[in-house]
Structures are given as structure tokens and as C-alpha cells.
């Protein structure tokens with residue numbers, strides 16, 4: 687498909703033209719994000735070197751949201767996702783499994799895990815594979831607590847991830863893409879640029895070539911994941927990274943990969959690395 691056909695296809699799936707003029711919904715793209723009046727976020731910065739020839743600048747999805755949605759993330763009292771962080775704290779302190787341990791038994795406080803969110807997914811030497819935070823939590827749950835693995839996007843898992851993100855807010859995303867993680871990263875990149883579905887669209891079609899444009903009333907972002915998990919006004923709950931990937935692929939009318947599949951783990955590493963230089967913002971608010 688050429689560019690025009692693609693734009694038309696995009697319009698048909700969206701039931702409206704790609705470049706609608708949703709002026710009233712328009713975001714303040716130049717706004718700065720300071721949370722609770724003192725936690726300064728990097729919502730725009732130079733793209734990491736590996737994106738040379740693709741993007742000059744990277745932007746947090748926050749910059750594309752409406753003024754109202756932006757405001758909700760600026761204060762923890764207005765951020766509905768913080769209720770789930772509270773629930774995450776409860777789980778953190780509750781013993782489960784045959785060992786009688788809670789997360790707190792070993793990690794003491796969530797703040798001890800504040801460095802985690804910015805550097806995951808990460809190569810795990812012992813296991814010889816790239817691990818996402820979800821996998822790392824389940825390693826602790828099954829091997830150190832003697833409990834059943836939590837479902838990939840289960841409420842408890844996503845709440846724990848929101849908690850770990852929240853204590854890591856403000857740290858600069860710095861996911862390693864060299865060394866033993868390289869092969870997985872390259873697989874993720876391949877998936878990112880593969881055109882799927884009858885509409886023949888890749889992640890890049892929307893999030894690299896068309897960010898800033900409108901699809902339906904939705905202002906297309908770069909599809910960054912520094913804000914995950916995200917509270918979506920649309921479904922009024924916290925959403926995991928992989929459930930968002932699934933939704934996006936489904937919108938192109940393609941068969942999607944499963945949450946927790948090797949493909950999505952690789953894609954998560956790759957997409958995370960496209961945000962190297964932004965700050966951890968989760969749990970964020972999106973529409």
C-alpha cells in the first residue's frame with residue numbers, strides 16, 4: 687500500500703479521517719509535567735541513538751492527552767490509578783504461599799524497588815533470558831513464596847506493577863539493549879516494523895509516521911510505555927503493557943500474540959528502549 691491508501695485504510699478502520707480536526711480535544715503539547723508540585727518529569731527529549739533516521743525527539747504519551755486528562759496525572763489525589771497503588775501496597779504486605787512470606791518479608795518496603803521500573807525488561811543471567819517485571823515478580827511468587835503464579839494481567843499483578851512504577855517515578859528510563867539482550871531486542875524491533883492484518887499496518891505506521899495526527903478523536907502518540915501501567919478513562923481500570931499491545935494489533939484486524947508470549951516480551955523490551963531518556967511516569971492516566 688502507498689501512503690495515501692494507508693491513510694484511507696486508517697480512516698476506514700477509525701470510521702473517520704486520519705487527520706480530523708479535533709481542536710477542542712487538543713492537548714497542550716508544550717506543557718511540562720510536574721507531579722504533586724515537585725516531581726519533575728522528562729516528557730520530551732532527544733531520541734536515543736538507535737532511533738537515528740526514525741525519530742529526532744521522543745515524547746511521553748502524556749503530552750498528547752487533553753488538558754483534563756493531563757491534569758489528572760499532575761496530582762496523586764486526582765490520579766485514579768493511585769487507588770490501585772494502595773491495593774498494591776496491601777498485596778505487598780500480605781503473606782501468601784507455602785513459605786508464609788510477603789513481599790515485605792524480603793524487600794521490606796516498596797521504595798527498595800524504586801530502581802527497577804526504569805531498567806526493565808532486563809537480561810537475567812541465571813535464567814539466560816530477558817525478564818520483564820511481570821516475570822520477575824512471578825519468579826519471586828513461585829520460587830520464593832511457594833504460591834501460584836499470578837496471571838499476566840491479573841488485578842494483583844497489575845496493582846503490584848503500579849506500585850513498583852509509582853516508587854520509580856522520575857527515574858530516567860535506561861533499558862540495556864546490548865550484550866546478551868541484543869537478540870531479543872532485535873526480534874522486538876522486527877515485530878515493531880512488521881505490517882500486520884488486512885490493513886497492512888505496523889506499530890511504526892501509527893506511532894512513528896503518524897504520531898501527532900488524529901485517528902477518530904484520538905491524538906496519536908508515539909506509543910511509549912514509560913507510563914505503564916496506565917489507568918484508562920475508557921475502561922476505568924489499570925491496563926498492562928501487553929493488553930495495550932493486544933488492543934493495538936487487534937485494531938489493525940490482525941491476529942495478535944498472547945500476553946506473556948516471547949513475541950510480546952521482545953516487543954516490550956524494544957518499545958521500552960524507544961523511551962530511553964524519558965522518565966518513569968506510571969501509573970499514568972490516558973483516555
Ligand code: HEC
Nearest residue numbers: 778787788789791792793799802822823826827830831846
Ligand atoms: C523470600 C524472599 C523474597 C520474597 C518473599 C520476594 N522476593 Fe522479590 N526478590 C528476592 C530476591 C533474592 C531477588 C533478587 C533476585 C535476582 O536478582 O534475580 C528479588 C528480586 C525482585 C525484583 C527485581 C529487583 C531488581 O533489582 O531487579 C522485584 C521487582 C521483586 N523481587 C518483587 C517482588 C514482589 C512484588 C514480591 C511479592 C509478590 C517479592 N519480590 C517477594 C527475594 C524475594
Ligand code: HEC
Nearest residue numbers: 747887888889892901904905906907909910911916934972
Ligand atoms: C491503527 C493505528 C495503530 C497501530 C497500528 C498501533 N497502535 Fe498503538 N495506539 C493507537 C492509538 C489510537 C492509541 C491511543 C492514543 C495514543 O496514545 O497514541 C494507541 C496507544 C498505544 C500505546 C499507549 C501509549 C501511552 O502513552 O499510554 C502503546 C504502548 C501502543 N499504542 C503501542 C503499540 C504497538 C507496540 C503497536 C504495534 C504492535 C501499536 N501500538 C500499533 C493506534 C495504533
